[in-house]
Amino acid sequence: MAATFANPVIPGMHPDPSICRVGEDYYLACSSFEYFPGVPIFHSRDLVHWTQIGNALDRPEQLPLPVDTPASAGVYAPTLRHHDGRFWLITTSVAGGGNLLVTTTDPAGPWSDPIPLPDVPGIDPDLAWDSDGTCWCTVAGVSQLRLDPHTGQALDEPRRIWSGSPGGKAPEAPHLYHVGEHWYLMIAEGGTERGHAVSIARGPAPSGPFEPCPANPVLTHRGIEHPIQNTGHADLVQAVDGSWWMVLLGARPRGGTPGWHVLGRETFLAPVTWVDGWPVVGDLATDQPAPPWPLHPVAPLPAHEDFDAPELAPHWISLRRRPAEDCTTKQRPGWLTLRARGGSLDEPDVTFLGRRQQDLYCEARVLLDTAEGRGGLAVRLDEEHHYEIEAGAGQVRVLARVGSLRTQAAAMPQPDSTVTLAVRIVPVREPAGPRVGPDTIVFGLCGADGSFTELAAVDGRYLSTEVAGGFTGRVLGAYAASGSVHVDWFDYRPLEETT
Numbered sequence: 001m002a003a004t005f006a007n008p009v010i011p012g013m014h015p016d017p018s019i020c021r022v023g024e025d026y027y028l029a030c031s032s033f034e035y036f037p038g039v040p041i042f043h044s045r046d047l048v049h050w051t052q053i054g055n056a057l058d059r060p061e062q063l064p065l066p067v068d069t070p071a072s073a074g075v076y077a078p079t080l081r082h083h084d085g086r087f088w089l090i091t092t093s094v095a096g097g098g099n100l101l102v103t104t105t106d107p108a109g110p111w112s113d114p115i116p117l118p119d120v121p122g123i124d125p126d127l128a129w130d131s132d133g134t135c136w137c138t139v140a141g142v143s144q145l146r147l148d149p150h151t152g153q154a155l156d157e158p159r160r161i162w163s164g165s166p167g168g169k170a171p172e173a174p175h176l177y178h179v180g181e182h183w184y185l186m187i188a189e190g191g192t193e194r195g196h197a198v199s200i201a202r203g204p205a206p207s208g209p210f211e212p213c214p215a216n217p218v219l220t221h222r223g224i225e226h227p228i229q230n231t232g233h234a235d236l237v238q239a240v241d242g243s244w245w246m247v248l249l250g251a252r253p254r255g256g257t258p259g260w261h262v263l264g265r266e267t268f269l270a271p272v273t274w275v276d277g278w279p280v281v282g283d284l285a286t287d288q289p290a291p292p293w294p295l296h297p298v299a300p301l302p303a304h305e306d307f308d309a310p311e312l313a314p315h316w317i318s319l320r321r322r323p324a325e326d327c328t329t330k331q332r333p334g335w336l337t338l339r340a341r342g343g344s345l346d347e348p349d350v351t352f353l354g355r356r357q358q359d360l361y362c363e364a365r366v367l368l369d370t371a372e373g374r375g376g377l378a379v380r381l382d383e384e385h386h387y388e389i390e391a392g393a394g395q396v397r398v399l400a401r402v403g404s405l406r407t408q409a410a411a412m413p414q415p416d417s418t419v420t421l422a423v424r425i426v427p428v429r430e431p432a433g434p435r436v437g438p439d440t441i442v443f444g445l446c447g448a449d450g451s452f453t454e455l456a457a458v459d460g461r462y463l464s465t466e467v468a469g470g471f472t473g474r475v476l477g478a479y480a481a482s483g484s485v486h487v488d489w490f491d492y493r494p495l496e497e498t499t
């Protein structure tokens with residue numbers, strides 16, 4: 001039985017993947033929007049198993065996201081490249097300063113302070129160097145200019161080099177590659193929804209002229225029955241053995257029609273072969289045939305976080321900023337202390353610490369001490385789409401916000417100032433049908449004996465991208481709404497579909 005691996009290779013909100021290889025090591029970066037720290041960086045030895053080793057933008061001076069940065073704004077698609085012994089990462093801070101470049105010799109960090117790129121327009125900037133050392137910067141639309149990456153200075157005016165397929169829309173996510181005798185320009189087009197696609201063109205020089213591939217789009221799942229949809233925004237890498245692979249984003253919608261995806265756009269891996277000088281993308285599956293080399297499994301993220309370590313692990317994210325005085329493990333050793341700023345997740349500037357939902361079905365639990373405040377455990381998509389179980393002032397409540405509607409789904413007296421709050425994301429309880437949602441979100445309390453007391457169950461479709469819009473996925477996290485709350489531990493576990 002041929003070995004297979006689970007696709008997505010990086011589940012959860014990890015869109016717009018960009019990849020490079022240095023020797024036998026692969027590195028990958030994703031966009032991060034309104035979350036801080038920004039631009040998660042991953043490492044792999046086999047393209048299949050990935051470990052987050054840091055974030056490229058993890059200092060406030062690198063990522064000054066204004067507190068009113070809208071959800072799904074912030075940091076858009078990055079490009080990660082290795083050149084001249086250094087790693088280069090270029091990306092766009094939408095609503096926060098435009099295009100920027102950071103570099104490092106160690107991708108785990110620290111990365112440099114940003115080099116502003118005032119003359120680089122638009123989004124989805126790419127970097128490529130040709131043999132005479134010229135650095136070509138290509139952006140969505142698709143335009144290109146020569147750049148001095150050390151100063152950020154543009155060396156000429158942007159010039160349109162391709163507009164994608166005739167009649168197509170949103171030519172973006174350009175990546176330039178020199179393969180054999182050709183320069184290849186690969187783009188995404190069709191928009192990041194169900195019509196998403198990958199197309200490619202080639203030419204004699206970095207600046208073209210470019211002729212489109214007769215088989216464009218070389219990848220799309222538009223209009224086909226497939227568990228992976230919205231496929232697009234890709235990057236190519238040549239593996240250690242010379243074979244070629246593509247990382248790309250995709251979504252896994254579930255439920256009736258139109259189908260709702262809740263984890264955001266995730267990172268998938270697909271094989272690529274070359275025919276007549278054009279790339280051909282192999283079949284994409286959630287159970288994907290494995291590459292022909294030994295795999296290097298890595299430890300999954302720890303299920304149980306007890307905040308005993310002085311620093312938070314890189315996968316923990318906050319909203320727009322994380323002032324040390326508001327989110328610290330140093331005030332009460334062995335506990336995370338969250339000091340409230342905003343009064344609820346309706347507000348953009350709220351003290352929140354979360355992790356991406358990475359499994360279709362999962363459970364998260366937190367042990368919270370609310371003697372000095374009010375806080376809870378939330379499932380967040382944005383300020384207008386979140387559900388939470390909140391404790392404090394002697395009461396436990398389940399709250400839901402959908403658009404302009406806000407409601408209290410349930411409430412009960414709080415048994416103790418220290419309480420274990422839980423959320424379970426489980427299959428829908430209704431029989432299958434055209435109107436059934438993607439999942440059910442169940443909130444409750446856990447007893448010291450591990451018992452679970454359900455307080456409320458809410459339809460998961462309203463915390464999906466098809467309802468809320470935007471570019472992000474669900475994040476499960478603890479927050480403070482008033483005073484300070486202390487979190488002893490945070491537990492996250494995948495659940496079987498049969499739960």
Ligand code: 6LW
Pocket residue numbers: 015016031076077123124172173188191192233471
């Ligand atoms: C990304 C761009 C896009 O920069 O969305 O829809 C942006 N396409 O390629 C954020 O993911």
